[in-house]
Amino acid sequence: MASAHDDAPMHLRPMHTGQVTDHIARPIMRVENVDVYYGDFRAVTEVNLAFGLNEITALIGPSGCGKSTLLRSLNRMNDLIDGARVDGEILFHGENIYGKGVDPIEVRRRIGMVFQKPNPFPKSIYDNIAYGPRVTGMKVDSMDDLVEESLTRAALWDEVKDKLKQSAIGLSGGQQQRLCIARAISVRPDVILMDEPCASLDPIATMRIEDLMQELRKQYTIVIVTHNMQQAARVADRTAFFTAQVSEGTGARTGVLVEYGTTTQIFEDPKDQRTEDYISGRFG
Amino acid sequence: MRSLKDSVATAPTLPLSTGERPRERRLGPMMFLIVLWLSLLVAVVFLLTLIVNIVLEGGSRFGLQLFTEYPASSPDRAGARPAILGSIWVIGVTAVLTIPIGVAAAVHLEEFADKKHWFNRVIELNVQNLAAVPSIVYGLLALAFLTLIGVRDKNIVIGGALALSLLILPVIIIATREAIRAVPSEIRDGSLALGATKWQTTWRQVLPASVPGIATGSILALSRALGEAAPLLLLGALVFVSFDPNGLLSGFTTLPIQIFNWTGRPQEGFHELAAAASILLLGLLLLMNGLAIFIRNRYQKRW
Ligand SMILES: Nc1ncnc2c1ncn2[C@@H]1O[C@H](COP(=O)(O)OP(=O)(O)OP(=O)(O)O)[C@@H](O)[C@H]1O
Numbered sequence: 399m400a401s402a403h404d405d406a407p408m409h410l411r412p413m414h415t416g417q418v419t420d421h422i423a424r425p426i427m428r429v430e431n432v433d434v435y436y437g438d439f440r441a442v443t444e445v446n447l448a449f450g451l452n453e454i455t456a457l458i459g460p461s462g463c464g465k466s467t468l469l470r471s472l473n474r475m476n477d478l479i480d481g482a483r484v485d486g487e488i489l490f491h492g493e494n495i496y497g498k499g500v501d502p503i504e505v506r507r508r509i510g511m512v513f514q515k516p517n518p519f520p521k522s523i524y525d526n527i528a529y530g531p532r533v534t535g536m537k538v539d540s541m542d543d544l545v546e547e548s549l550t551r552a553a554l555w556d557e558v559k560d561k562l563k564q565s566a567i568g569l570s571g572g573q574q575q576r577l578c579i580a581r582a583i584s585v586r587p588d589v590i591l592m593d594e595p596c597a598s599l600d601p602i603a604t605m606r607i608e609d610l611m612q613e614l615r616k617q618y619t620i621v622i623v624t625h626n627m628q629q630a631a632r633v634a635d636r637t638a639f640f641t642a643q644v645s646e647g648t649g650a651r652t653g654v655l656v657e658y659g660t661t662t663q664i665f666e667d668p669k670d671q672r673t674e675d676y677i678s679g680r681f682g
Numbered sequence: 683m684r685s686l687k688d689s690v691a692t693a694p695t696l697p698l699s700t701g702e703r704p705r706e707r708r709l710g711p712m713m714f715l716i717v718l719w720l721s722l723l724v725a726v727v728f729l730l731t732l733i734v735n736i737v738l739e740g741g742s743r744f745g746l747q748l749f750t751e752y753p754a755s756s757p758d759r760a761g762a763r764p765a766i767l768g769s770i771w772v773i774g775v776t777a778v779l780t781i782p783i784g785v786a787a788a789v790h791l792e793e794f795a796d797k798k799h800w801f802n803r804v805i806e807l808n809v810q811n812l813a814a815v816p817s818i819v820y821g822l823l824a825l826a827f828l829t830l831i832g833v834r835d836k837n838i839v840i841g842g843a844l845a846l847s848l849l850i851l852p853v854i855i856i857a858t859r860e861a862i863r864a865v866p867s868e869i870r871d872g873s874l875a876l877g878a879t880k881w882q883t884t885w886r887q888v889l890p891a892s893v894p895g896i897a898t899g900s901i902l903a904l905s906r907a908l909g910e911a912a913p914l915l916l917l918g919a920l921v922f923v924s925f926d927p928n929g930l931l932s933g934f935t936t937l938p939i940q941i942f943n944w945t946g947r948p949q950e951g952f953h954e955l956a957a958a959a960s961i962l963l964l965g966l967l968l969l970m971n972g973l974a975i976f977i978r979n980r981y982q983k984r985w
């Protein structure tokens with residue numbers, strides 16, 4: 399269906415049609431044969447994926463299929479959960495982040511994360527941004543400049559430049575989330591992981607974050623989990639569709655990657671019936 | 683398609699009054715409420731009687747003399763100066779001893795210890811139980827310890843502080859753990875996701891956020907220690923102290939013990955002095971509790 403593109407409703411029409419090809423020319427991260435366990439429970443299995451440099455990749459799929467689990471595995475935040483374990487390899491610039499001698503602290507600095515619920519620290523706006531560079535011992539010429547730069551990149555500077563000393567808790571939800579993005583980029587990561595970053599925001603705040611992501615992708619690689627199909631279609635270069643497979647014997651639900659491709663392909667020409675059903679809203 | 687307005691208008695209206703409710707449903711809550719009020723009344727009346735009583739009895743003796751004079755054989759010349767200073771010394775040293783240890787123990791149990799390990803479970807159970815142990819037992823423990831290390835004169839500031847520290851340590855640990863647990867995990871995740879270490883996250887995020895809770899718990903615990911007499915009596919604090927305590931090894935007496943002492947004297951004047959000292963002690967306790975409540979309300983939930 400080559401003509402489907404033009405017929406697609408406006409809100410589902412991707413922004414970057416033609417920019418991405420099937421082949422990921424410059425992958426910054428590779429997920430190879432990854433299984434993630436919580437104790438004995440295998441939450442995700444056999445995932446193979448690559449994330450292209452300066453691309454936005456969306457992870458979509460029904461609730462409980464392991465999107466957050468996989469995302470947290472990408473920067474070893476899952477290590478913090480008791481009993482969580484990753485099999486397989488996750489390569490970042492070619493190096494396995496679960497390899498021997500790799501410091502999870504450094505992994506998390508290089509691969510930042512933005513959470514579903516905005517979680518500013520109960521400190522001033524300034525200190526929220528300065529916190530990361532301080533604790534990671536980053537060499538900074540001028541902290542003021544770094545704070546300004548981070549807030550500017552997160553499209554928040556103009557709104558807060560006169561109240562940097564005020565508590566971040568006083569900001570609106572959308573501003574808080576942009577503050578969290580500014581905080582994430584203050585330590586100069588290569589990749590930013592976002593787990594449903596707009597789930598608690600209104601449509602206007604959501605739109606601002608989406609615009610912001612388009613700006614950020616020039617410098618960073620973004621992986622976003624979203625439940626909002628339109629959002630995936632609007633912002634992502636590539637989309638990975640996951641689902642939960644029910645084991646016949648035990649009834650255990652395990653997340654599997656069903657299909658991965660350019661967003662255009664996934665939304666307009668899904669190869670797998672399950673993807674098509676999900677995209678068209680017939681299930682999930 | 684019918685509009686919403688129409689459908690509301692045409693919906694069958696159910697009367698909100700459903701007639702008489704069964705007797706039991708009216709009477710039960712009523713009785714319960716009355717019992718609650720009576721209990722409250724009893725408590726308040728007792729407290730008021732107590733306060734009015736000691737104010738009436740000790741009011742006339744509540745003056746400068748109480749603060750400046752030393753105990754004497756005549757009530758007209760006697761004051762509680764050494765007891766007041768003794769209380770300050772003992773509680774101050776207790777605070778210095780307990781708060782750092784209690785907070786450190788709580789941080790370890792909450793943030794670093796493997797909660798599933800049997801050893802930590804035993805410790806946890808013990809802390810809970812220790813908080814319920816009668817205070818005199820801690821006096822015995824301190825007494826035994828001081829004997830063991832060969833201290834002959836056990837009525838010394840550091841000895842009293844030791845007994846009171848043992849007494850309130852579990853309370854401070856429990857209060858601190860609760861304060862730490864109240865810090866949302868999102869804050870920890872946010873810090874760790876930036877590349878902060880566990881230690882930095884605890885020190886720079888979790889602890890500052892739990893300071894109000896720790897302060898509240900510590901003040902309440904210290905106010906309990908301030909009113910405590912039994913463990914100190916065991917160490918021999920019921921003595922005639924006619925000097926200002928001036929160091930860790932100095933002899934001392936405290937306000938509750940001074941009150942106890944005066945109450946046991948036959949002269950009416952000493953009973954009045956005891957009441958005056960009680961006013962002071964009650965005032966201090968109220969002040970500390972008020973401060974704790976103020977801190978709790980002022981700094982509650984900033985996220
Ligand atoms: N901390 C945990 N301990 C044990 N099991 C967990 C934990 N977190 C998630 N799981 C399980 O792993 C599976 C995947 O959960 P996950 O949160 O990754 O799904 P998700 O795709 O992000 O869902 P949602 O869209 O609802 O956020 C679920 O079965 C869940 O119950």
Ligand SMILES: [Mg+2]
Pocket residue numbers: 465466467593623
């Ligand atoms: Mg999730």
